Amino acid sequence: MSAEQTLTEPADAAPSSGKTLLEVNGLTKHFPVMGGFPFKRQVGAVQAVDGVTFNVQEGESLGLVGESGCGKSTTGRLLTRLLEPTGGSVKYLGQDITHATRKELAPIRSEIQMIFQDPYSSLNPRHTVGTIIAGPMEINNINPAGGRAARVKELLEIVGLSPEHYNRFPHEFSGGQRQRIGVARALALNPKLIIADEPVSALDVSIQAQVVNLLQGLQRDLGIAFVFIAHDLSIVRHFSQRVAVMYLGKIVEIAERDALYTRPRHPYTHALLSAAPDADPDNMSVERIRLTGDVPSPLNPPSGCRFRTRCWKAQEKCATEEPPLLQIGGNDPGHLTACHFPEDGDAAGKRSATVPAARTTED
Incomplete structure (x- = not known):
């Protein structure tokens, strides 16, 4: 180029x-x-x-x-x-x-x-x-x-x-x-x-x-x-x-550019950033997060958190309560996240290999 x-x-x-x-x-x-019939009923x-x-x-x-x-x-x-x-x-x-x-x-x-x-x-x-x-x-x-x-x-x-x-x-x-x-x-x-x-x-x-x-x-x-x-x-x-x-019609995280790319808080943002190709083949600090399952249908989205069916951190609370988009912690003003169990921003990009792979849970 x-x-x-x-x-x-x-x-x-x-x-x-x-x-x-x-x-x-x-x-x-x-x-x-x-x-x-005749296709006039929603x-x-x-x-x-x-x-x-x-x-x-x-x-x-x-x-x-x-x-x-x-x-x-x-x-x-x-x-x-x-x-x-x-x-x-x-x-x-x-x-x-x-x-x-x-x-x-x-x-x-x-x-x-x-x-x-x-x-x-x-x-x-x-x-x-x-x-x-x-x-x-x-x-x-x-x-x-x-x-x-x-x-x-x-x-x-x-x-x-x-x-x-x-x-x-x-x-x-x-x-x-x-x-x-x-x-x-x-x-x-x-x-x-x-x-x-x-x-x-x-x-x-x-x-x-x-x-x-x-x-x-x-x-x-x-x-x-x-x-x-x-x-x-x-x-x-x-x-x-x-x-x-x-993700699926909702904003799950919003932040300043550097804060979001270096300190993501939402698991989906973490997975999205891990999927981006790295030009440096020797950089192995970021583990690829592979999400299993398909994106749910917007016709019938999951209850609670919409990402819970593909999230490795999903718990009972995620199915019953929709997480609000709020600032979590005071290190990054304006960094809003919609997650009950957000990632540790200081450890962004260093997800441990012992964390279980992303899974699909049934509604």
């Missing part, structure tokens, strides 16, 4: 004002499952997101990680109001937008933008690059100084493309270039918050670092807050200042 294709050193974001930009409290999204609900709570400060980057199906992308779409929440609240700069109407959302839409996962399906193949990037400005009736065309060409340069690409169509670009076009479209309205839904997972590994470095530079230079959704732990560690870990 060339120098241009490697991640730069993690850098601090633009200084934050300490002002809360986004406040999420008990956010819930249940998708109804219809059955019976027989259940997929609990995709169930009681998610977190804040995002101005200029901050928050990483949202977890295995596939845990509700990360659904959470991102709820934050942008592409999906209607079932419960809970979302406040943007103190204004409750949970169930805001289209008219009420109009002045906020320009300040919250999204970068989608698939650069091939998120761009209209019938439109030129210029039309795609200028679209948000046209919809919001924004006429920048010098005209929209000049602004589009400026945005193309900002994301590392040539202004000459203005009249080309998406099929003429590679995946990485298409994602840069998506980034330019997200920047068109000068947003304060960008929801990046796995923005590099569909890209070739050789160009993932280029896009991540681009986003990091924009976040630092423009002071944009990010909610960075991903399953690649190394990229999240590089990009995000704080990290939230999701």
Whole structure:
């Protein structure tokens, strides 16, 4: 991998004002499952997101990680109001937008933008690059100084493309270039918050670092807050200042980047970090934690702690009481964990070989 294709050193974001930009409290999204005849009766609900709570400060980057199906992308779409929440609240700069109407959302839409996962399906193949990037400005009736065309060409340069690409169509670009076009479209309205839904997972590994470095530079230079959704732990560690870990629709741990990666408290976070590959083959200090069993169905999640069916520390209490997301100990302020029997943070990454392997318990 060339120098241009490697991640730069993690850098601090633009200084934050300490002002809360986004406040999420008990956010819930249940998708109804219809059955019976003639399929007009609800027989259940997929609990995709169930009681998610977190804040995002101005200029901050928050990483949202977890295995596939845990509700990360659904959470991102709820934050942008592409999906209607079932419960809970979302406040943007103190204004409750949970169930805001289209008219009420109009002045906020320009300040919250999204970068989608698939650069091939998120761009209209019938439109030129210029039309795609200028679209948000046209919809919001924004006429920048010098005209929209000049602004589009400026945005193309900002994301590392040539202004000459203005009249080309998406099929003429590679995946990485298409994602840069998506980034330019997200920047068109000068947003304060960008929801990046796995923005590099569909890209070739050789160009993932280029896009991540681009986003990091924009976040630092423009002071944009990010909610960075991903399953690649190394990229999240590089990009995000704080990290939230999701499992089966719930946040099980949230902390500052260094605290979470070096002193994880929740068993699931421990297992997730142990599964990340290490570039140093001689580093044997971290034992691989192998979880047995499958992730329970969100149609019928386990009672109490949702991770208990795969947790090696599960006890009777875990089945009867749902652990609240609380700060445990005073060493890491803001380090919240939802576990009745959290790991010893000082011994992170040094799990004894005598601990029994992760097991599956029956409901």
